[in-house]
Amino acid sequence: MSRLGKITRRVFLLGSAAVAGGVAVGYWYVNRPYDNPLDAQLSEGETTFNPYVKVGVDNTITIIAPRAEMGQGISTTLAALVAEELDMTLDMVRVEHGPASHAYYNSAMLEEGGPFNFFDEGFVADTVRSALGTVGKVLGLQATGGSASTRDGFDRMRQAGAAARMMLVDAAAARLNVPASELIVENGAVVHEASNRSLTYGELALDAAKGSPPASVELKPRDQWKLLGKSQKRVDMLDKVTGAPIFGVDVSLPEMLFGTVLMSPVFGAKPVSQDLSRAEKMPGVVKIVPLSTTYGHGFGVIAENTWAAFRAAEAIEVEWGQPENPSDTEGLVEVIADAAARGEGSALRDDGDVDIAFADAPQERVLEAEYRVPYLSHTPMEPMNATARLKDGVLDIWAPNQMPTLIRWFCADLAGVPQENTHVHTTSMGGAFGRRGELDYALYATLMAKEADGRPVKVTWTREEDTRHDAYRPAAVGRFKARLGEDGLPVAVDMRIASQSIMESILRRWFPSMSALGPDKTITDGSHNQPYTIPNYRVSAIAAPLTIPVGFLRSVGCSYNGFFHEAFMDEIAASGKVDPIEMRRQLMADYPAALAVVNKVAEMSRWAEPSPPGRAKGFAFTLSFGSWVGQVIEIAETPSGIRLEKMWIAADVGTALDPGIIEAQLTSGAIYGLSAAMGQAVTFSGGAVEQSNFHDFDAMRMFQCPTFEVAILENYHRMGGVGEIGTPPAAPALANAIFALTGKRIRFLPLDREVEFA
Amino acid sequence: MSSATTLLTAAAISIFALGYASAQEPALQPGEALAEWAGIYAVLSHPRCANCHVEDDRPRWSGPHYGATRVHGFNVQRGTDGSGLGNPGLRCTTCHFESNSKDLHGPPGAENWHLAPAEMVWWQKSSAQICAQIKDPTRNGGRSLEEIARHVRDDKLVGWGWEPGAGREPAPGSAEETYLALERWADAGAPCPVE
Amino acid sequence: MRLTVNGRPVEIEADPEMPLLWALRDIAGILGPKFGCGIAACGACTVHVDGTPVRSCALPLGQVNGAVTTIEGIASEDRLHPVQQAWLEEQVAQCGYCQAGQIMTAVALLDEIPEPTDQDIDNAMGGNLCRCGTYPKIRAAIHKAAALKLAGL
Structure with missing residues (x-):
């Protein structure tokens, strides 16, 4: 790994909401920035200015769009916010989801969670909104939901782009020995028009990273926007029309095993009696393990291919416990109707x-x-799935998910490894609609990985399991x-x-x-x-x-x-x-x-x-x-x-x-x-x-x-x-x-x- | 309900038992021939057969997990060319292969899966209506009753009605029994019930 | 057993009852066709066998009697298939999970009906579910693909 990450300065970006909200929960704590998670991930010749921008000496510019792409186009819009300030077009940059990190907290999602209506704009309403947004920062909840990603990223992503731009311009000014005010940025390069000289961002990256982050950033006024406000070609479209393996179900790793789950269809019920013998003897079955979490109880089947796992899950003979709720629709609706009435x-x-x-x-x-x-039921097209590997004290989880930091926390706990040794890789999602804000698929995969001798297990639910085990x-x-x-x-x-x-x-x-x-x-x-x-x-x-x-x-x-x-x-x-x-x-x-x-x-x-x-x-x-x-x-x-x-x-x-x-x-x-x-x-x-x-x-x-x-x-x-x-x-x-x-x-x-x- | 089922089953067994014993015997009495037809009608009007013998362009779904009988999902149709093979891009054989899916609710399968021609309509038709259609060469594919009986016995897709796969109720009896019943009924002059 | 997938021979050792989808995905590593339902009810797994669209999640390996084409096999070396090009230009996909199946069905439709009407499109696409609701754009893209194809692009 390059040492560059270690000498890189970080840009600490603070939205006004965070400062105002500091009153409620303590200014020092709110201002404590999270570490830049990209520092640990840089490859040779790459540098990072803040959690949202990486620049390679080969002029590869990578923008981190830390909200999960479930089809809503968020990776395109978040990248456009950064690219706008860098004066680049989207075809000039790579867009990645980035690692699970508290640095990518979503404050806007919580801001509207308070007791005020959206159109209330009194002092109290605004103060509570700010405070709740701050809670998002303090908890470091990296989440995609609440239709909040763009609102959350609007200032932050542009500030990240602008800060990186200013540092690149400063580096260019020093290199070309001209005042920064004489420089402009254009198409991914810093240009000195008077002397007809220009330097690409890649050429400036190493110098720029040694510079100091600006104390304040200046954002482009709206009338100078080139990307924002206009329809962009989505950055994920080519992959999606060519069948590229970008989804959770497409994760492929060396030595990988396959699996599925059979969970109690009665919520909260445990197996009363079970006979796994027939299932265990099915061809291709490696192991059947009991699963027990706050989401439910049942079995995980590890096999040599997904179909073998499906077949074996069907062959499990089990009697489940009794429901804790009325057992049919009529009974359930009666409870709700009674609540409405009385x-x-x-x-x-x-x-x-x-x-x-x-x-x-x-x-x-x-x-x-x-x-x-x-x-x-949500029924996204891609059934619930996750791939997990627990090897040498390190837990890796690949999953289409909306809650990477929570998954890291819960799965680390289940696997008995520290959070810093737990890596959550967020894939593209084949739809979500809120379903992938739950954690069950990742918990089950983690429990199964514990039984797989260090081999990764890709756990895919059947559509039937997905439909019958939703939130x-x-x-x-x-x-x-x-x-x-x-x-x-x-x-x-x-x-x-x-x-x-x-x-x-x-x-x-x-x-x-x-x-x-x-x-x-x-x-x-x-x-x-x-x-x-x-x-x-x-x-x-x-x-x-x-x-x-x-x-x-x-x-x-x-x-x-x-x-x-x-x-x-x-x-x-x-x-x-x-x-x-x-x-x-x-x-x-x-x-x-x-x-x-x-x-x-x-x-x-x-x-x-x-x-x-x-x-x-x-x-x-x-x-x-x-x-x-x-x-x-x-x-x-x-x-x-x-x-x-x-x-x-x-x-x-x-x-x-x-x-x-x-x-x-x-x-x-x-x-x-x-x-x-x-x-x-x-x-x-x-x-x-x-x-x-x-x-x-x-x-x-x-x-x-x-x-x-x-x-x-x-x-x-x-x-x-x-x-x-x-x-x-x-x-x-x-x-x-x-x-x-x-x-x-x-x-x-x-x-x-x-x-x-x- | 159970007693009614028992009665029906008993009737069916007696009809078919009679059939085996009397295959070489002289033709049936008129009353017996009508009872023979009743057994045949029970087969033809059964959802396993009637769901794909429809007048409009849409096969039907029915069964314990489908609630009431309803139009086949996914906009599946006869085909604008009237072929019964579906439409370009969505043929019957896009999903229905040579054998039944092993998965509950998976697509059933048999060779040459398709919809019967519209004139051979059985779905929601009375015993007398189906009987008249079966005997009408302009509406039965130009077949003699003997040819119809053999078609019922030998055709793989027809035979699927008695082996429809897990989770689906088969048509009553068997292909062979229905073939024999058709033979006896034809020999007895193929009488049709009156509405 | 030996399959031909996208013009290349693929050797697969598996139970002949295994659906083609899982042989492609888990054994051959061809990941374009997606698992959505397992009962031929959503179309995400659609591939062609000798040009006819089939739901690979329900087709047993032992019944594959022809050359298999997946989404990975429709573009030429240097150019997207006109249907893919139209999908790109119309910006059809949202989550994208169903689109490989949608595209494979659309390719088959255009092979039989070069200039489909809206009615033809409805008749062909009913087996391909999209939960993001990209249908209006799929319709537009099929019309555009027909035009691109007829223009020899």
Whole structure:
């Protein structure tokens, strides 16, 4: 290894949020920078200026994009932020995910986790946001989620690029013996125009690394951006059209063994009795090992190839223990419905006085409805998998994952090796949608690697194991009540929403000795924080007492609150005989960003024009992850059922860094939401999930896909996320369109239980 | 339900037992011939057969894990050329090979997997309707009843109906038994039930 | 047993019941075809046998009666296949996991129907699931690939 790493100075970058938040948790601690993890990884002739930039003497420039690429295009956008400041184009740089490191903490993901709505900008709200972002730094949680990567990286990545640029310019100034002010950067080189001399970054790298990092950095003003704000060619596209082995399942190592798992389909249950003898004798089987973690109990099969492992897992004869929850869907839903009806709620929004507003309401002015959604599985295309090797006291884990630092921590503990001897290699992910924020696949692979005599084991789950062992989107039940005024607009709404608490479920898996504090705002996220002004407006969250494993699925609580809130708003409009969009214009008048989105999507979809016979449109709006999204969908009656014809989307994301990627995410999110709305449900029988594969848990296919028209707005002054925001309004837009087409108000998802889709 | 099943099974056995014993005997009485047809109808209308004898262009799925009978997933169709072999890019044989998948819910397989011509529709058709179709050369592929019986006995894809693989209920009886029943029914004048 | 994969002979010692997918991935080290479901329900494993698309996760090795082509075998030495080129130009992929299968099906479609309609595309692609929802771009890319192919590019 080169000694260069040892003499490299590090650039300590501090966002303003970290400084402000220092008040809350101690300035010294917050300012303690993490070591640059690249120092330990440099090869000969390579140097690094900060955790995001490596420059080789051969002029190979590597940008670290430390958020996991699950298809959302984040590696491209993060690299563009750095490349912009280095004045390079993306085809001139290499992009890597980088090692697991606390230096890559995600503060933006936690910032919106506080008790304030996105549009609250008072001093207290902002201070708490900063403090929570600081917690992200203190914990060093390297995570990809919450549609937060771009917001988190926007300043940090540009500062990293700018700092490196300034150090390269200083080195060039010294070498050329001219003042730095006479130098410009252009296409990966520092240029002295007056003397027509230039030096590549590679030629300057060694000198630059010896220099001092700048005390402050100057970022390019927006009007000088060359990459940002324009659609870039994705850096991962060529690999993905040529079948390059970039995914977790593609990891190939010398001496590698293969494996799979068979875990109890009854959550939390252990094997009561087992007979492994038949499985152990199957050809190609190396070893069968018991697995026991906070995620579940079962067996790992190590074999000479994946298919042999699958066959042997099927041959394991085992009787599992009893479920700790009601064993079927009906029983589970009853608990949640009971919580919605009678449970003690925490009001996360409580404007006016709802109880008084309903006390004297005439019956004909009151609207009541109950809504339900089922559990959902993430089903990314690439089934859960991880490869682990424990050799000579060093643990290596290759895994498509969203949580590298947590995986390092937990797996090191399981393997009994120190964290510094544990390396997490994050591969490209064949989809994730929140599923790979869990740790189970890595824990199981680690336990199996302990039994493999130093050989690596690539552990691939079957689709059936994947479908039946998820951290599901929780089922939810909402009870809604509205009082309409004389003008048909709501004067009071009361929303009681019950589901399992995701935070509580995660604590059970990650920190079983801790208990959750305070209400879980994900239960009502998407209902309690919408930009509507209604004089009496209460939204209460009730945690249902169940322990089915639940977790983050694309847009989390918004994935069902979008449906609850917006389908109920549509009911209010229908009941009050007000056009649904006109009603939004009235109720959202205080929120110009929302209003602009509503007006834009109404204009695009020609909302005001009546649909021809056999066709109808539906509208919905959700503010989520800092972005304001309105959708209109048009559907048509056909002989084989309802066909989704076209969806219009208007989204205000504040600042649009890559319009092409944002549009792709908006349609992707909408299709994900429409898939769930049309036909997906995870149901239970005998304590186990009934669905197992794509024949009974399918998603939208090409022939069902509508066309899309997308408008990206930049009115709001804060940047929003994009990865999840297309999902929440999709289900209610469709349900509202079905009401407009058929007069049928469907309050339970999935919709195909009530109508047929073509 | 169990008693009904027992009765049906007993009826089927008696029909087929009779068949074996009387293969060389003179033709059946009219009532017996209709009972023979009832056994044949039980086979033809069984999901293992009827799911791919559809009038529209879409085969059906049914079975314990599919809920109610429904259209085959993935937009699988007869084929715009009417061949029954699927469409370019998505042929029946893209997924259905020469043998059944060993995986539960995996694709079943047999030689030459395809959809029966649309005029040979059995799905959701009554006993009388199927009977009329079977006897109509314009709708049965121009076959004599003897040729139909041999087709049922010898064709590999037809034979799959009795060996459909794990997790699927086979058609009642066997290819040989159905062949013999068809022979006896034809010999007795191939009477059809009246609706 | 001996297979021909992407024009080259490949010797595989395995149970003839083993699906082609696992022989390609775990034994021959050909990793383009992906495992998604194991029951021919998602299309991620699609390869061609003598030009016909098949789901390799369900096809037993013993029933492979022809030359196998995978995503690794459709480009020429110096040029992407027109379908790959169109995918690149339309920026189709998100996570990318299903795309090898999508591309292999699209290649087979264009071999039979050089200028497919939207209806032809829907009829061909229903067996290829994409959870990222890249369908609108796949459709556009197939039309573009048809044009590139007809132009001899």
